[in-house]
Amino acid sequence: MAIKFNKVALSINAHPDDAEAWNAGTLKLLRDKGYKIVIATMTGGDLGGCNMTMEETARVRFEEAKKAAAVLDAEYYTMGGIDGFLYDTKEMRLKIISLIRKVRAGVIFTHLAVDYHSDHRTTAAIVEAAAMVSSLDTVPVPEKPVDVTPLLYHSSPLTLTDPMGSQIVPPHFLVDVTSVIETKKQMLGCHVSQIELMRHMHKMDDFFGFVLEGNRNYGKMAGVEYAEVYWQHLGGGFQKEPQVQEDLSEYLINKM
Numbered sequence: 001m002a003i004k005f006n007k008v009a010l011s012i013n014a015h016p017d018d019a020e021a022w023n024a025g026t027l028k029l030l031r032d033k034g035y036k037i038v039i040a041t042m043t044g045g046d047l048g049g050c051n052m053t054m055e056e057t058a059r060v061r062f063e064e065a066k067k068a069a070a071v072l073d074a075e076y077y078t079m080g081g082i083d084g085f086l087y088d089t090k091e092m093r094l095k096i097i098s099l100i101r102k103v104r105a106g107v108i109f110t111h112l113a114v115d116y117h118s119d120h121r122t123t124a125a126i127v128e129a130a131a132m133v134s135s136l137d138t139v140p141v142p143e144k145p146v147d148v149t150p151l152l153y154h155s156s157p158l159t160l161t162d163p164m165g166s167q168i169v170p171p172h173f174l175v176d177v178t179s180v181i182e183t184k185k186q187m188l189g190c191h192v193s194q195i196e197l198m199r200h201m202h203k204m205d206d207f208f209g210f211v212l213e214g215n216r217n218y219g220k221m222a223g224v225e226y227a228e229v230y231w232q233h234l235g236g237g238f239q240k241e242p243q244v245q246e247d248l249s250e251y252l253i254n255k256m
Contacts, residue, residue, distance in 0.1 A: 006106030016065035025177025037074035068190035096130035101143035152233035158214030
């Protein structure tokens with residue numbers, strides 16, 4: 001008999017705006033299916049500002065992230081890591097285990113282990129390690145263990161390549177987010193500070209448009225207008241029930 005996991009979807013990413021960029025559409029669809037949504041960032045995105053100190057940037061981005069999360073009636077947490085200087089430490093693993101237990105997550109989304117950004121790769125390692133032991137009562141955190149190891153899924157940025165530009169393993173499935181793209185746009189639009197930053201860093205005039213173009217490119221792979229892509233963590237130590245795929249079956253494009 002298949003295990004049924006708690007309908008709490010926890011999206012843990014490195015920076016404010018990562019959840020909005022990589023999996024906001026899927027989070028909206030899950031919200032509409034009765035899931036509680038929780039968004040967390042490992043850092044405050046404190047390097048991601050122009051003409052502000054790190055402290056000022058973190059304050060601005062915290063408010064932007066809270067506003068975006070509110071679109072889904074989601075809780076938002078920031079875990080205290082430093083943007084650009086995120087390390088896989090015992091302290092950070094314990095913080096994520098505590099969060100998983102506090103919100104009683106049944107499904108977790110995070111970055112790919114081969115993502116382009118070092119903070120994203122570090123986040124993936126921390127989340128994988130924390131999720132694997134979140135049901136064990138020997139872990140030294142005060143929160144009660146979850147009943148079963150949560151399902152773990154990985155989202156992708158805008159290309160299916162690793163940091164060296166090589167093609168990575170094809171996604172397990174894509175989700176058609178065309179019907180909820182306006183919600184994704186609304187959430188992205190909360191991150192106003194990133195418009196100027198992307199102009200400075202990457203000479204990119206339309207950051208939000210760039211993200212949506214990536215979703216259109218994924219949509220072309222699936223024969224729909226907009227899509228987000230995912231891998232389920234199917235290695236040892238993790239549950240393998242396809243709960244997200246089943247709950248979003250009408251939006252699913254299976255690429256395995």
